[in-house]
Every structure is written in structure tokens, then in C-alpha cells.
Amino acid sequence: xxxxxxxxxxxxxHAGFVADIAQGNVIKARLDIAEGARLLEGILxxxxxxxxxxITARICGVCPxxxxxxxxxxxxxxxxxxxxxxxxxxxxxxxxxQILNSHALHLFFFSLSDFFGIKNDLRLIKKYPQKAxxxxxxxxxxxxxxxxxxxxxxxxxxxxVGGFKKFPxxxxxxxxxxxxxxxxxxxxxLAKFFGQLKYPAFERNCQFVCLSxxxxxxxxxxxxxxxxxxxxxxxxxxxxxxxxIRGSAVKRSQYGDSLYMVGALSRLNYNAKNLNQRAxxxxxxxxxxxxxxxxxxxxxxxxxxxxxxxxxxxxxxKKAEALDFEIDPQPFEIKAGKxxxxxxxxxxxxxxxxxxxxxxxxxxxxxxxPTSQNLARLEEDLKEYLPSLIGKKDICQKECEEKxxxxxxxxxxxxxxxxx
Amino acid sequence: xxxxxxxxxISLTCCEGCQVAILDLGERLLKLTExxxxxxxxxxxxxxxxxxxxxxFVEGTPITSENIRRVKNLRQRTKYxxxxxxxxxxxxxxxxxxxxxxxxRLRYVYKNVxxxxxxxxxxxxxxxxxxxxxxxxxxxxxxxxxxAKKLVAGVFxxxxxxxxxxxxxxxxxxxxxxxxxPCLGPVILGGCGAPCPSSNYPCDGCRGxxxxxxxxxxxxxxxxxxxxxxxxxxxxxxxxxxxNDMYPEPPAIKGNLKVNKLID
Numbered sequence: 001x002x003x004x005x006x007x008x009x010x011x012x013x014h015a016g017f018v019a020d021i022a023q024g025n026v027i028k029a030r031l032d033i034a035e036g037a038r039l040l041e042g043i044l045x046x047x048x049x050x051x052x053x054x055i056t057a058r059i060c061g062v063c064p065x066x067x068x069x070x071x072x073x074x075x076x077x078x079x080x081x082x083x084x085x086x087x088x089x090x091x092x093x094x095x096x097x098q099i100l101n102s103h104a105l106h107l108f109f110f111s112l113s114d115f116f117g118i119k120n121d122l123r124l125i126k127k128y129p130q131k132a133x134x135x136x137x138x139x140x141x142x143x144x145x146x147x148x149x150x151x152x153x154x155x156x157x158x159x160x161v162g163g164f165k166k167f168p169x170x171x172x173x174x175x176x177x178x179x180x181x182x183x184x185x186x187x188x189x190l191a192k193f194f195g196q197l198k199y200p201a202f203e204r205n206c207q208f209v210c211l212s213x214x215x216x217x218x219x220x221x222x223x224x225x226x227x228x229x230x231x232x233x234x235x236x237x238x239x240x241x242x243x244x245i246r247g248s249a250v251k252r253s254q255y256g257d258s259l260y261m262v263g264a265l266s267r268l269n270y271n272a273k274n275l276n277q278r279a280x281x282x283x284x285x286x287x288x289x290x291x292x293x294x295x296x297x298x299x300x301x302x303x304x305x306x307x308x309x310x311x312x313x314x315x316x317x318k319k320a321e322a323l324d325f326e327i328d329p330q331p332f333e334i335k336a337g338k339x340x341x342x343x344x345x346x347x348x349x350x351x352x353x354x355x356x357x358x359x360x361x362x363x364x365x366x367x368x369x370p371t372s373q374n375l376a377r378l379e380e381d382l383k384e385y386l387p388s389l390i391g392k393k394d395i396c397q398k399e400c401e402e403k404x405x406x407x408x409x410x411x412x413x414x415x416x417x418x419x420x
Numbered sequence: 421x422x423x424x425x426x427x428x429x430i431s432l433t434c435c436e437g438c439q440v441a442i443l444d445l446g447e448r449l450l451k452l453t454e455x456x457x458x459x460x461x462x463x464x465x466x467x468x469x470x471x472x473x474x475x476x477f478v479e480g481t482p483i484t485s486e487n488i489r490r491v492k493n494l495r496q497r498t499k500y501x502x503x504x505x506x507x508x509x510x511x512x513x514x515x516x517x518x519x520x521x522x523x524x525r526l527r528y529v530y531k532n533v534x535x536x537x538x539x540x541x542x543x544x545x546x547x548x549x550x551x552x553x554x555x556x557x558x559x560x561x562x563x564x565x566x567x568a569k570k571l572v573a574g575v576f577x578x579x580x581x582x583x584x585x586x587x588x589x590x591x592x593x594x595x596x597x598x599x600x601x602p603c604l605g606p607v608i609l610g611g612c613g614a615p616c617p618s619s620n621y622p623c624d625g626c627r628g629x630x631x632x633x634x635x636x637x638x639x640x641x642x643x644x645x646x647x648x649x650x651x652x653x654x655x656x657x658x659x660x661x662x663x664n665d666m667y668p669e670p671p672a673i674k675g676n677l678k679v680n681k682l683i684d
Contacts, residue, residue: 009466012436036433036483036514037536042525043516048655054624055659058513061437061558105443109464120465122453136446143444151619153444154437154558158619165620247535405466416435 003386003396008405010110012062013415017404019386021394029382030245031375031408035419037249041365049075049161049334049360056352056367057155059420062105064155065098065146066345069220072161074352077234077339079360081162081332086323089316090149090164092220094156095343096313097145099219100138100183101153102346103264103302103309106412107194108135111299114406115197131193134186138306141176141183145313148172162332167325177317180310187306188282194303195286199296200403204384206293206377207258208266211344217267217274217308219344225270226260233342237351240368250418252376253368259377262348262370263412264301265292276315279308295381296410302346334360345370347412371411371418378411425474425572428460430494432480432487432544434512437558438505439463439479445561452565455572473498475571477554478544481507481514484537488547495548500571504564506557506626508544511661513557515541519658541661552577557626557660560612579611581631584623588614596622602648602656607633607666626660635666 003019014034020027040059044052053071057064069091076083108131109121118124125132143153148168150156158164211222212230224236242251254260268275268283269291275283283304288297336358342351348370355364385407389400396404429439442449443463459470476498482488495501506512517525518540526538544550554564563579570577584605588595596603596617603622605614609630616623629635642648657663 007462009462010464014431014462034484034486036481036487037526037529037538038433038481038483038514039517039522039525039529039538042528043513043520045525045528046520047516051655051659055513055516058435058437058557061435061440064435064437105440109443113466119467120458122450122458122464125450139444140446151621152615154441157616157621244530244532246532249530249536416433419433 001394001396003401003404005401005404008408010113011409011413011415012060012417013413013419015408015413015415017382017408019382021386021390024387024390024392024394026383026386029379029386031379033248033250033415033419035249035415038420040420041367044362044365047362049079049356049362052354052362052365053159054155059367059369060414060417061154062102062414063098063345063347063417065094065150066343066350068156068159069095070341070343070350070352072159073341073343074339074354075161075356077341078337078354078356079161079332079335079339080337082330083162084327084330086325086327087163088220089320089323090168090325091159093313093316093320094146094149094159095219096309096316097142099309099346100142100306101146102142103306104135104139104142106346107190107299107302107306108132110412111409114402114409117402131190134190137186138183138190138310141179141310144176144179148176162330170321173317173320177314180314180317184278184307184310184314187310188278191282191303191307192285194300195282197300199294199300200406201294202296202381202385202388202407203293204295204381206295207260208269208291209255209260209262209373210266210270210349211342212270215274217271217276217312221343224342224349226255232340233351234340237340237342237353237366237368240351240373242368242372250375250415251372253373254376259380260373261295261377262373263298264305264346265295265298266348267344268301268304275304276308276311278311279304282307295407298410298412302412334358347371347414347417348374367420369414369417369420371413371415374411374413375418378408378413381407424455424457426457426459426470426472427475427477428458428469428473428494428498429477430460430479430490431462432478432491432508433483433514434480434505434507436463436479441558441561442564445565448565452568452572471497475500475502477502477504478508479503479505481512481541482544482547483514483539483541491544491547500551501548502552502554502567503544503550504554504559506555506628506660509553509555510628510665511541511543513660515661516658517541518661519654519663543661552579554579555609555627556612562613563611579609582610583630583633584608584610584612584614584617584627586610587612588617591618593617596620597646600646602642602646602652604656607635607638624656624659625662628660628662629666
């Protein structure tokens with residue numbers, strides 16, 4: 001028997017699903033990805049260090065901030081550029097905005113309808129007007145953080161190698177601080193709501209990977225944690241093996257022989273002890289037991305992270321009050337070098353590598369996105385999950401199709417990122 | 421006025437940032453949806469498509485042969501086809517490879533290139549008739565809302581031909597060009613609200629050239645007065661796939677021999 005879903009809506013990008021099944025055995029389960037090849041790593045060759053982060057932002061309209069910043073970090077590593085703590089703080093604030101605006105979009109607009117069998121968000125909004133308001137408020141708050149610091153919420157303008165082209169005023173940062181109060185209540189309400197949803201049962205053996213930084217819920221910086229091992233980005237990234245399926249513009253990644261999952265659930269599994277207070281309290285109210293190997297819990301993990309990120313924004317904004325941003329830009333020398341960087345994107349660890357020549361032009365580039373890492377794991381999950389859906393009769397009816405889509409959406413895949 | 425027009429927002433290959441910008445209209449988008457029927461908006465719903473549309477907004481670049489088929493098919497099924505964003509209107513960042521060795525670029529990214537489409541990137545208007553272009557990377561969501569509202573009211577909108585400088589000056593920004601930065605504001609179509617120069621980021625032309633702008637003249641001024649090299653200027657103009665629109669013919673250089681045109 002063949003299962004074929006032509007189009008899975010409500011994910012970032014275009015994909016369908018195909019599976020081959022014979023007598024209850026899943027022979028093949030694969031996402032069919034219809035994105036065109038934009039050849040990002042290729043077209044960066046010969047372009048200047050001062051523009052490539054603007055180009056890579058265009059990999060994804062949902063998470064342009066993390067692409068901009070990880071690209072900058074890799075360039076800074078390649079050219080040994082010192083980044084002052086004020087700059088790091090502003091970037092961290094932008095990252096809180098990034099995770100909030102992306103999670104709000106995914107949780108309410110992409111994933112929630114799966115739990116109620118509703119196919120149209122406009123109906124979902126009518127059914128849960130308060131939840132919709134909370135999600136929109138959190139998305140707006142995330143956007144405002146990016147807009148105030150980055151100059152624009154989609155494809156931010158101000159971040160550059162070593163710093164910013166323009167700094168936010170303290171007055172505008174203060175306004176954000178005030179906004180965070182309403183955002184925290186909204187995040188708590190939404191997280192409690194997601195805590196009460198019924199998640200399908202599905203346990204599997206899975207390796208998790210995310211950044212880890214002592215005492216922090218690592219987002220902007222850290223070492224790559226995978227089981228008991230801890231490596232720097234420059235050690236980990238070269239060991240990621242990217243493989244290609246004939247005719248597909250998307251690569252699948254694995255680490256050595258093992259498939260792994262990145263994203264909110266990985267972060268929660270490893271770093272929950274470093275969550276902020278209110279996020280921790282919400283987490284304790286849920287039935288979630290960590291480490292969880294149920295991929296559907298990625299949705300709940302995102303909801304808990306939203307509370308954490310609003311709290312973190314408030315803490316960072318409080319710190320920002322005392323800082324002077326109008327410092328002279330750090331002088332740096334344009335020179336040849338190689339640099340690796342990793343950051344936690346909303347969907348998981350994002351890796352960048354650049355080799356720069358002595359005039360600051362790109363010689364080589366590599367980008368490994370969260371979805372390209374998750375893809376192989378997701379397909380393996382689908383393979384393991386399908387038999388329980390089709391039963392003995394080898395048929396995949398509506399309910400089975402909906403569950404397949406639900407599992408795909410739980411990973412929050414971004415196929416435009418994966419293709420790049 | 422069309423009674424409850426059936427609209428669609430469709431993406432070809434791109435970052436989908438323009439769709440995100442539309443979603444970010446938030447409650448104003450919800451209000452708009454009271455006046456229209458959403459025929460297809462994959463970020464919001466999972467229904468089969470209707471047979472025909474009144475207005476189709478297209479974001480993204482046609483890269484795969486499926487993308488091209490799709491946009492041709494949509495053209496036949498809609499009254500208005502409107503492109504949104506730099507990818508659909510100009511080619512966008514995907515078009516950078518047109519100015520490079522695109523086969524080398526493909527082989528650089530993929531070991532196995534079989535079955536991966538790698539055409540020269542062309543904007544949507546190359547394949548089908550486009551009724552209106554809402555440019556930008558990403559689009560200005562206010563401009564989108566304005567266009568959508570006018571269409572729903574039965575008025576065909578127009579994007580005013582003004583340079584980016586017009587809005588930049590209204591914002592009382594310091595002129596980046598005068599400070600020696602390669603800002604393309606004077607020759608680029610405004611309507612964006614000048615977010616870039618307002619952030620000390622020189623305009624890099626995501627909305628494409630202003631009609632009738634003296635491009636060659638501007639290009640030469642960038643070189644003569646501000647000391648930029650042609651390579652630096654070209655790198656900027658390539659960024660959103662605009663270079664070929666700026667210079668459909670290579671720029672005329674004084675003193676060069678004129679190529680004799682065939683006389684018919």
C-alpha cells in the first residue's frame with residue numbers, strides 16, 4: 001500500500017508525504033519537499049563580509065534574526081572580532097523576540113488546530129478568542145523587541161559585524177519593559193492551556209542535541225550537548241554529515257551514524273534546570289516528565305519556553321537600563337580566516353561556517369539548519385509511528401492522515417530553511 | 421466592487437517573509453477577512469482550493485518547473501494576479517546566481533545535481549501577465565493592506581512613483597549618501613517608509629528602480645564623487661536581482677565606439 005499526502009499546509013514551506021507499506025511493515029516514509037534550490041551557500045561566494053548576513057536573513061522570513069546573528073557570529077569568529085557585552089545583550093534580546101514571535105506563530109496558528117480537528121484558523125480564532133489575543137500579543141511583543149533593536153521585525157537592518165549600525169534609545173527600551181508585563185501574563189495563560197492538551201502517546205529512542213551553557217538556558221551561546229558529550233561548534237559542525245536524496249534539493253543531516261532531534265524539547269530535556277522561575281512553575285504544573293522522548297511534547301516545550309523568554313527579556317531590559325550603548329564601534333582588521341558559530345534558533349541549533357579571504361570576501365560557506373537536522377529523525381519517527389496508525393488492515397484513512405500531519409507539525413519544520 | 425472576492429496568497433520558492441508580514445497585520449488582517457473569502461492561504465488553513473479566484477497574491481521566485489506551472493495555472497484561474505515582494509517582482513536574492521557561474525554554484529552546493537532545477541531566475545512577470553507589483557523585501561504591510569482594501573472596494577490601486585528619498589526626508593534622516601555611503605535612495609521606488617536609511621542602513625534597492633530614473637548618471641556620480649568602484653556598485657545592485665533591470669543594456673560609456681545597429 002502507498003500513502004500519499006500531496007500537501008501539508010500550515011508549516012513553513014511546501015511539503016507532502018509518501019510512504020510504502022507492506023503487510024504492516026513500513027518500507028519507506030518520506031517527506032516530499034517541493035522547495036526550489038536557492039543555492040545560498042553557493043551565491044555567497046565572492047560576496048563581501050559586510051553584506052552576507054543580510055543575504056542569509058532571506059533564508060527564512062519566520063526566523064531571519066537568528067540567521068542574521070549566527071552569520072555575524074561566524075564572521076566574527078573568522079576575523080577574530082571582539083564583541084562587547086552591551087552588543088551581546090542587545091543580540092540576546094533580539095533572540096528572545098525571535099523565539100517568541102516564531103513560537104507564537106507555530107503554537108497558535110500552525111499546531112493548535114490539530115488538537116481540535118479544525119482546519120481553518122479563522123474558525124479557531126472564533127472558538128478561542130482570548131487565546132488568539134494572547135498569541136497575537138506575544139507575537140507583537142516579540143516583533144517589537146526585534147523592531148526596536150533591529151530596525152525592522154522581518155529582515156532586521158542594524159546588526160553588523162562587531163556591533164550595530166544604530167542603537168535603540170533607552171526610552172524605547174523602557175517601553176518594551178512595560179510591555180513585557182502584559183506579555184508575561186499572556187504567556188502564562190497560553191502555556192497553562194497547552195499544558196492541559198492531550199498529547200498523543202508515542203515514545204521512541206532518540207538522541208537530543210542543543211547548546212548548553214553553565215547556569216543559563218542557552219540560546220545565544222554555548223557548547224553543543226549531545227548525550228553526555230559536550231563539544232564546541234567548531235568541533236561539532238564538521239562532523240555533521242549531510243546526505244542527499246536523488247532529485248531533492250533538501251539535505252538530511254546526521255552526526256556520525258546517529259539521527260538526532262534539535263529544538264524546544266531538546267533544550268527542555270537538557271536545560272530545564274536553568275529555566276526562569278515562572279516558566280519553571282508552569283512546567284511543574286504540567287504532567288510532563290523529563291527527559292521526554294515523545295516528539296509531540298515539542299509543542300508543550302515551546303509553550304513553556306515562551307514564559308521563559310518573556311521573563312528573560314524583562315531581566316535583560318532591566319540590565320540594559322544601566323548600559324551606555326553609544327560607544328565607538330570596535331575597530332577590527334579585515335583578514336583571512338575560518339569561523340564556526342552555533343545558536344539556538346526557535347526550531348533548534350543552527351550552524352554557520354565561513355571562510356573569508358584577506359579582503360573580506362567569502363571563499364567558502366556552509367549552513368546547517370535545524371530542520372535539515374530534524375528531517376531524518378522525523379522520517380524515522382513517521383516510520384515507527386505509522387504501524388500504530390494503520391492497524392492490521394493496512395489502510396490510512398482520514399484520522400491516520402491527520403495524525404501524520406500532526407506529527408510533522410509538532411516538529412515545527414521549516415522547509416525554506418532546510419532547502420536554502 | 422466584487423462581492424466578497426475570493427482571494428489567495430500563494431508562495432513559490434522564497435523565505436515566505438511577505439506572508440509573515442501579512443500575518444503581522446494581526447487584528448487588521450482578521451478584519452479584512454470579514455470582507456473577503458480566503459481561497460488559499462497555506463499558513464492559515466488546510467482546505468482544498470476553489471476552482472477560481474478573484475485576486476491572487478504571489479510571493480516568491482519561480483525556480484522549479486512546478487513553480488512555473490503553478491503560476492501559469494493560477495493566472496488562468498484569477499481575475500487579478502498581483503506579485504508581492506522582491507523575489508516575485510525582481511527575482512530576489514535567488515537571482516544572484518544569474519550574475520555568477522550558476523552551474524558551478526549548483527555543483528558547489530549539491531554533489532548529486534541530477535533532477536535539481538537550476539534555471540536562470542526571472543521574475544514572475546516574465547512568465548505571466550502581472551496586474552500590479554507590490555515590491556520590497558519584505559513588503560511594507562501597510563502598503564499591502566492599502567492595496568487589498570482598494571481592490572475590495574473596486575478601485576484599482578497604483579504605487580506612486582516617488583524615490584525612497586521622499587519618505588526619508590520626511591523622516592528628517594541625515595542623508596547617508598552625503599555622508600559617503602552607497603545609498604541607492606534617489607533612484608529606487610519608494611513607498612516602503614524608508615526603514616533602511618532610518619536605521620543607518622543605506623538603501624540597497626529591494627523595491628527596484630524608479631521609473632525614468634537617470635541610472636547611468638547616478639552610477640557615474642557614485643564613482644566620480646563618492647569613489648565607489650563599479651564592482652562595489654554592481655554587488656549592491658545584484659542583491660535583489662535588480663542589476664538587469666537597471667541596465668537592460670550595458671551602461672553607455674562616453675568615448676566608446678558605438679555599435680552599429682542593423683538597418684532594416
